[in-house]
Amino acid sequence: MSTANLKMLNRYHVIFLAQSIMIGTGILSLPQKLSAMGYTEWFMPVLFGVVATLTLWPMVWLCSKYPNENLFRINEILLGKVIGKVINLFFVLQFIVFSAGIISNYMHLIQSTALQEQTITLPVICLLLLLVYIISGGIKSIARFCMMTFFITIGMFYFTRWAIEKGEFSHLIPLFNFDWQEFFDAFKKGYLSILGYELIMFYFPYIIDQKKAYRHSLIGIWISIFLCFFTTVVSVIYYSEWQLKNVEFSVLNLFKAGEFSFVERIDIIGITLWVFLILSSITAYVWCAKLGVDSLLKKKRNYQLFLLAAIIFLIVRMPFSREFQEKLFTTSNYIGYMLIIWPIFLSVIYVVRKKKVQQ
C-alpha cells in the first residue's frame, strides 16, 4: 500500500471524481426532497455546498496525516485491528447497500418510463457487468470515465430551456418564509443528493498532488453544487408548490416541457443517458467496497468483484417487498451521513492518541 507508483490521479481526475460521484439519482428528485420548505428551497443547494466545504476539510486533514493509507487502514491504525475491522465490514456493507439503492431507484425509474413491458432482471445484469468491467480498470479508469461523463451529459442542460421560458420568476421571492422544523426536514432529506465527495478518503492515497487535493475537490464539489442549484431554481420557477411536493422526479418532468419538431419525449432520452451518471457514482462506491474487502481479507482474490456484483444483484432483485427495500435503502442513506461525521470523530482520536504517544 505504500509504493510510489500508486500515485496516478492528477488534478483533473480529482476534480471530476468529486464532481461525478456526487451527481447520481439524487439530483433527479432533489427539488421534491427539499419541498418541505416550499418555494424558498432554491437556495438550499448553496447551503449544502457550504456544509460540504466545511466537512471536506477534516477528511482531507485526516488523510493528509496518512498520505499512503485509505480510510480502511486508518480505521485499523487508529481504532485497533479488531474494532477497525468490524467498522470496515460495516462500511463495506453500507457501500454495497447504498449502491444497490442507487441502482434499484434508477432501474425502477427506467422501468416506469422506458422499459414498461420488461422485467428489470436482464438490464440489471448488463448494468452490473458493465460496472465490473469499468471497476476492473482501477480508480484511474473510473476517474477518466467520470470526466467523459461530465462532458457527455452536460448537454442535457439545454433541455431545461423550455422550462425556463415557461416558468414564473416571481416564485423565487419571498426568501425566508419557513420554520426550523421545515428547514431540518428539507436538510435531512436533501443532503443525500450531494453525498459522494466523502469517497476522497478512499482514493486519497492515489492522488499525485495531495497538498492541493482539497482545492481540486472543492472545484468539483462546487461544479456539482452549481448544477444542483440550477436545477432546483428551474424547478422552482416552473412548478407550483403542490407539484414540487408531489412530482417525484421533477427534473425529468422539466425535460417534458421540451418541444422539438422531431422528438416528443425528451425525458426518455434524458433518463437513459443518465446511466452515465449512475455508472460514474456506483463504480466509485463499489470500488471502495472492493478496497474494503481487500483490506478485510488477507489474500487478494480476483472473483471478489463479481461477488460484490452478485450481492448487489441479489439486493436489487431480492424477493422482499418494495416497502422493505425502500426502508433498507433509506436507512443506508442516513448511515451515509455517518461517513461525513466519521472523519471528525477519527480526527479527535488521532489528536488524543498522538498526545499519548508524545508523552
Next chain:
Amino acid sequence: MPEQIVAKLKKEINDVDDVKLNMIATEEGDVTLIYFSSLIEKMTLQTMVSIPLTNNIKQIHQMAQYVDPKDIQGVIKRLNAGQTLLFFHETNALLSMDTYSAPTRAITNTETEATVIGPQDAFTESLETNISLVRRRIQSAQLKNENRIVGSEANIKISIMYMDNIVNHKNLDDLRNRIDQVEFPLFTDISVLKQLIEDNPLSPFPQYYMTVRPDSICRYLIDGRIVMFMDNSQLAIVCPTSFFEMFVSIEDYYNRWTTASLLRMLRFFGFFLTIMITPMYISALTFHPEILPYELLLNLQESRSKVPFPPLIEVLFIELIIEVLREAGSRMPAKVGQTIGIVGGIVIGTAAVEAGLLSNILIVLVATSALLSFLPPIFLMSNTSRFVRYIFILSAGLFGLFGQMLAFAWLIHHLLSLKSLGTHYMTPGIPRKPSDLLDNVIRFPTKYLAKKTGISRAQKKQPEGK
C-alpha cells in the same frame, strides 16, 4: 578444400533451381559466379560483375567484400539477399558483390487514400523506395531508420523510422521490445505484424495509424511519432496514435481551416451517427413509440404497415443485404462490379419495399449509415464502425434506448481504457496539453499548429548551450 566448399554449397542449394553457377575464365584463373537469377537482372550482372571480371579484375577486388567461405549459413543468407558470390579457384577466396535488382513497381497515385489537393505519390511495395520517399521530404541527419529482420521462417526486412531529436525514447524501446518478442513465421503485410504488437489485440479498434501517403508519414515523423515500414508492404504504421486521428485526413492541412473543420466534424460525428441511426429506429419503434411526434410516427407506421417482422429482424435483414452487396462488390471484377452493385442495390431495395419486406424509411436510414461508415479516411476504422454498429443494434433490440446508452457507456469506457503504445487512445478527447485542442475537431489556422501534439510525448527542447 575448395571442392569441399562448393560441394557443401551445392548440397545446401540442392533443388533450388534458380541458383546459377557460372564458370568464367579470367586473368586470375577460373572464377565461379553463384547467384539467384530471380533476384538479379541480367543487365546488372553483366555490367557489375561479368564485364569487370573479364576486362578489369582490379575493379572487382576494390568493390567486392571478402567472405569467410566456411560460414555456409552466412553465404546462403547473402545469396538470398540478392548478392553475387565470386569464388576464385586458384586463391580459394570468396567474394561477394551486392547486385540485388529484383523488379519493383513504379511509384503511382494512391488509390485508397486519394486527395484532390496535395502530392499524389504513394508508397510502393519496395522498402527502399518507401524510405526514399520519406527521405526526400525530410532532409535531416536526425531522421534515423533502423532495419530489423522479422519472421522466423521468411526473414523479412522491416525499418523503424524516427526523428532522433524529437522522438520519445521510452516509446521507442517499448516498440523494439515488442518487435523482438514477436515470433511468427511469415508476414505478408505489415498489418499482420501490427496485430501482434498492438496493446489490446482483442479490441475491434485499430490502435496504430496506417497509411500509404508519404506526406502524412512525414507530418507524423516531425511530430515525434515512430513509423514502421516493411519490405513488400505498401502500408506504413504510425504509433502511437489516437482515436481522433483516425478521422484526420492529411488533406485537412491543405484545405482552408474553415473547410477542414467542417469536414472533420462531419467525419467525427458521422462515426457516432452511423452506429446510432439504425439502432434508434429499432428502439423508437419497439420500445418507445411515444418518443416520436405524431406525424412522424404515422409516417413510419404507414411505411411499415405491410412489414411482417419486428424492427430488429427488419434492420438485421437489410444490414446483412448491404454487407453482402458491399462484399460482393469488392470481390467482383471492376467493370462488372459497379453495374451489379448499383443495379443490385436498387433492385433489391425497391423490390423488397414493394414486396412488403422492408419499410421505405429504413432503406433511407440504412443507406445513410452505410455511406457514413465510409467517411473515416482510415479504412480499418470504417470496418470497425460496421462491427460496432451490430453491438448497438442488438442492444437496442434488447432494451431499447437504455440498451443503446449501456452500449454507448461500454464504447466510451472501452475507448478510454485502450492504449496505443502506452499512450491513451482517447488523448485529444482528454487532452494531454491545451495546445492539442487547436488541432482537434476544429482545425485552427495553420500558424497555430506548430506545436507538437501531446500524444507523441516528444522530447522537450534542450535549452541552447547545454
